[in-house]
Amino acid sequence: MLRSIRWTLQLWHAGLLALVLLVFGAAIFYEIRRSRYAQIDAGLERSAQLIAAGIRPVPPPGRGPGLGPPNSDRPPADPPDRPRDGPRGGRRDGRGEGPREGEPARLRIPEIVLPAALADRFATSDGGEYYVTWGRDGQVLSRSTRAPDVPPPQRPANLMRDPVGPPSPREPHTPQVRQRGDVREAVLFGPFGVNIVVGRSTEPDRRELRRLALLMTTLGGTVLVVGLAGGLVLAGRVIRPIQAITAAAESVDAANLSRRIAVHDSKSELGGLAAVLNNTFGRLEAAFAQQSRFIADASHELRTPLAVMHSSLQLALSRDRSAEEYKKTVLTCQRASTRMKDLIDSLLLLAGADAGRLTLDRRPIALSHIVAGAIDMMTPIAAAKGVTIESHLNDVVIDGDATRIDQVITNLLSNAVRYNREGGRVTVSLTRQDDAALLSVADTGVGISAEHQPHVFDRFYRVDAARSRAEGGSGLGLAIVQSIIVAHGGSIGVSSRAGEGTIFSVRLPAMPTPLTQTSGAAS
């Protein structure tokens, strides 16, 4: 699991890094390549244009120079007599200077004058630059010494009817660049029907580009390896706290809930995770502690009646007894076993309520009847203590379990009587408020001090450690009351002032007001 996170992270990291390097490298490479070719092309085009600019029409014999370009700044001269213009060794004027007999004048071959710098370049170029020119008839006019065999370009149809006199020899057509095998050539259909091809081998450039590609690949590979190694280390560093958290979480178990994960940086996500886990462990620990305290309390409560039974049976059997004495022992044991039974019933009810299995036999019940019945039952007990019970009961129908609700009311009433002062008063009121039944049981007893109030519904919580035990209480009464009320969808609260009395307020969901009441009011 952990390894897979680590390797998934690493895989993603590697993929992304490789993609970025590839795209970046490819972009740079192709941009360099493009600019290199653009540079080559520009050079070739310029050369082609310079060549085109050097084309001079050769006037036909017997004719005036009228056929030459009128704006020609150079007087036409005999090609052989112009050594100053001829490219050294690169120029073949043989064809150009001998116009064929009988050919129309406009087919006369023009001569080409190369600028000296250009001629030098063709002569010495190491880059393999060359040029070839063809005349209108497809014959090679001139070529540089190193020019390979170049197939003559086909002049497009729209340029075929190029007049002898160009629009201007200084405004030649735009050259077109083509790649022919290893060479790149600029083709220019120049004036006077001269086709010019200037080319050079791209082999050195491509060699250079290949070297560049190799360099970039090596560099990219190195970066990738370094990046992956770094990623591995980083992933390890990220994983390590997770492993620490896992180890710590594993070591936390029911027997050892107090262990916590060490939080190094509470602001980081993992620190947050650790804090959340610690929090959860804390709540678990509290729940476990509560549970074991509950069990300890329950066993403690069971021990006392068990001790009574155990020792009174031992005493009875230690010698022969009269029937009267045996009867006393049996009665003692019966009281003890009743107490144990009640306690176990209470524990089971609470356990059921905890598990959401508190079974309620719910049906519409008139709450006032149940309260009145419970008051009737309690009145003699209250009277024995000089306590009077007052009641103000309104009709409220709830959907509830009559037995359980009676248990709740009886418990609250008996508490109110038990903890009342001599000659005190218990006031029971039942009202309806919107869709709820409000029952309050108020006494004039000793009250519950503020420190105890939050705990009165806790299991086995006793305001006075043992007072209620002597009077038969188990410390579970109010916990059960609360469980029953909550199971009915209600709530219970307590308010009290020490020395003045205590009020328990129960709120239960009421059923809609019965029709009979409405019609009774109408008639």
Next chain:
Amino acid sequence: MRVLVIEDEPDLLDVLAQALRETGYAVDEASDGKTGLFKATGNDYDAIILDLMLPGLSGLDVLKELRRTKPTPVLILTARDATPDRVKGLDAGADDYLTKPFELVELQARLRALIRRSAGQAEAKIMVGAVTLDTAQRTAFLNGTPVALTPREYALVELLALHKGKLVSRTMIYEHLFDESSDTLSNLVDVHVAHVRRKLGKDFITTRRGEGYMVYA
């Protein structure tokens, strides 16, 4: 021997008191902490059996309060069985600790041991001249032969034997032999002394007129 039982569970208090009385102890009862402390400080008990969960004043508070004035041996009898509870009880000054439910015979054996030790007697058998007392069986032997004594006579012999070589006043005897509910007259002590002398020999108990009785080692 007179013991005080402080226990708030009425049935258990009854059973304990009856069991101890049947064994020959004089037993006083208290069902809450305040009454218990009042009785414990007001009388010289041979031992006190103390419950911890008491209304009014907790058992531990009773114990701490008692220890300010009296070294009476105290046996804590409680349902709290966790080690911290035992430690707390013993540290508060208890001499022994027993958890509920308990065996009556064990409670009585521990009680005997407590009383014996508090009298500086480590052994269960006490020898006084020709008389030997087996405190476990509550039996007296004269020259190796068991002598039939009533529980109260035995208690008198044991009291004197535990304080052998020391003067034991009539009041002290009365207080250790009869519980608070007895309304017998103190000259009953003389009757018991006379009975013991008849059974264990005239010279076993020496009378210090106007002061009390004693046995010589």
